[in-house]
Amino acid sequence: MKKKFKYPLMRNNIIKSDIQKLISFLKKNNILTQNKEVLKFEQMWSRWLGTKYSVFVNSGSSANLLSIQLLKIKYPQGGEIIVPPLTWSSDVSSIIHCGFKPVFADIDLETLGMNTEKIISKINKNTRAVFLSYIQGFNCLSDKLIKHLKKKNIYLIEDVCESHGAKHRNKKLGTFGWTSNFSFYYAHHMSTIEGGMICTNDKNTYYDLLMLRSHGMIREVKDTNFQRLMKKKYKDLNSKFIFYHSAYNVRNTEIGAIIGQSQIKRLNSNINKRNSNLLFFLKNLDKDKYFVNFNTIGQSNYAFNLILKKADKLFMKKLMHTLDRYGIEFRLGSAGGGNQLRQPYLKNIVSKTQARKFKNTEHIHFYGLYIGNHPNLSKKEILFITKVLNEGVK
Ligand SMILES: Cc1ncc(COP(=O)(O)O)c(C=O)c1O
The missing domain is CATH 3.90.1150.10 (Aspartate Aminotransferase, domain 1)
Known part of the structure; x- marks a missing residue:
């Protein structure tokens, strides 16, 4: 049993109107596993954030994992990823599990995020990505870092799990990186009970994400050209069962999506x-x-x-x-x-x-x-x- 606090970390973040929308959805006998409502929620989220593509997953940590799995596709040989010592465990665990080396850079008290100079001082020829965490809603991104990473061809991955809506130069965080990660866990800015989102502006990355979310399967990518190409390439396989990437199932459900659609409005x-x-x-x-x-x-x-x-x-x-x-x-x-x-x-x-x-x-x-x-x-x-x-x- 959870202890009752007078001033808890969070109060009522899933409210009656969310539940009512869910009940009327459930009454209609709809499919409950990932389906149309997930896609609709992803499109709403992309519009709200200002990115082209979003992929709804079962947690923020799964979004972290998928970001690093994507990097593994680019760099099968591994390499270094710069990450803060003040972050969530999955930011570091995903790096280790995918065979990369975490390299830490200290934070500033003013932003609770990694200091740009300290990040830059850790960059070398093995650096593959900088995995920023925006802690507690503060912005630690800088123009200097963006410019430096671009010049050095190093990926920026943004963990926005605790900072939905935070901005850098009036543009939402989560729109600057190669990918960005959000969490919809209970006490966060909005909740889908459990859930997360991973966002990108790159179409091929989006296709990889769709596959990585769902066992690595090609059939997840609803692009007829892509499907045709793959069927031709893998003639000896059943087209419904082509496992292109090694991956797991980190999907969310229509239930989470209906709550998300309701929550995003406020x-x-x-x-x-x-x-x-x-x-x-x-x-x-x-x-x-x-x-x-x-x-x-x-x-x-x-x-x-x-x-x-x-x-x-x-x-x-x-x-x-x-x-x-x-x-x-x-x-x-x-x-x-x-x-x-x-x-x-x-x-x-x-x-x-x-x-x-x-x-x-x-x-x-x-x-x-x-x-x-x-x-x-x-x-x-x-x-x-x-x-x-x-x-x-x-
Ligand atoms: C910065 C950060 N990243 C990742 C996560 C993981 O999110 P989830 O609990 O949805 O797996 C959290 C969780 O609070 C977080 O604060």
């Missing part, structure tokens, strides 16, 4: 509410105790980050007790539980001494956490929470 207004909540929260937070200098330009806030200004263990302990006392749910270490290099799944790949080299990530790991920001949070509640944080930590 995505922009929810983003605006979350953003104004964050600015109000930061304005009222004690600037001597907490770091507040986030770069909020283009942000699409996911959660309120509480990062101590000073590395003060005792204050951190008292802060956690206070949050518990007032029923405020929190997650330590910000995104993904803090420094990935400290996680056991990486024990044979990096050492703990290496973990200590990433100073900003380390600070967040030990002196950072986040609490919920959601569209239903009132200004009165935010004022109460900041009062507790400013005066109640004893």
Whole structure:
């Protein structure tokens, strides 16, 4: 049983109207596995984001995996991928599982994302891609990075799982890279219960994604020319069972798509509410105790980050007790539980001494956490929470 919090990380993100739309869909005896509604949701998502193609999958981590599987098609020999130490585990796991080497670059506190100079300093002839994570709705993309990657012919992959609607120069994040990944897990900007999206502007990449999502099968690509070519090439195979790529099944369902179609309609207004909540929260937070200098330009806030200004263990302990006392749910270490290099799944790949080299990530790991920001949070509640944080930590 989940503990009940007065101020949970998320409240009511699948609402009655979503459920009503789902019920009327279910009553019509429709096909429930991936079908027309998935395609419709993908088209709505592409329009909302501003990319040509989107592929609906069963999670954000599956979107991560497919991005790196695509890279494996380009580079079967492997190579290096630059990734942040502050991210979700699947960003790093997908790299390892596909036979690439993760190379880490530290983040900035202002954006919680990788610092451009640090990324550039790690680039060498083996670098295949930079896998950016936009953490908690902040933008860490820079013109310099985009230009540099273009010049060096290095792929940019964007993980936008926690930052739907965040922008760089007024253009949505997730439209700059070769591919971009989104998550529709419960507490994210919108939810399909479980789910994710992978987006691209490149037609051939899109075709590969359609196959990778569904056992690697050619029949997933609804292009008669492509089908004809493949049938001719693989005459000895049944055209319904040509497994072109080695892959799994990471499809979503019509149920997720119907909820997604309903949710996307209020995505922009929810983003605006979350953003104004964050600015109000930061304005009222004690600037001597907490770091507040986030770069909020283009942000699409996911959660309120509480990062101590000073590395003060005792204050951190008292802060956690206070949050518990007032029923405020929190997650330590910000995104993904803090420094990935400290996680056991990486024990044979990096050492703990290496973990200590990433100073900003380390600070967040030990002196950072986040609490919920959601569209239903009132200004009165935010004022109460900041009062507790400013005066109640004893
Ligand atoms: C940055 C980031 N990437 C990937 C994921 C994985 O998404 P999912 O939980 O949908 O698999 C998450 C999950 O929250 C995330 O925060």
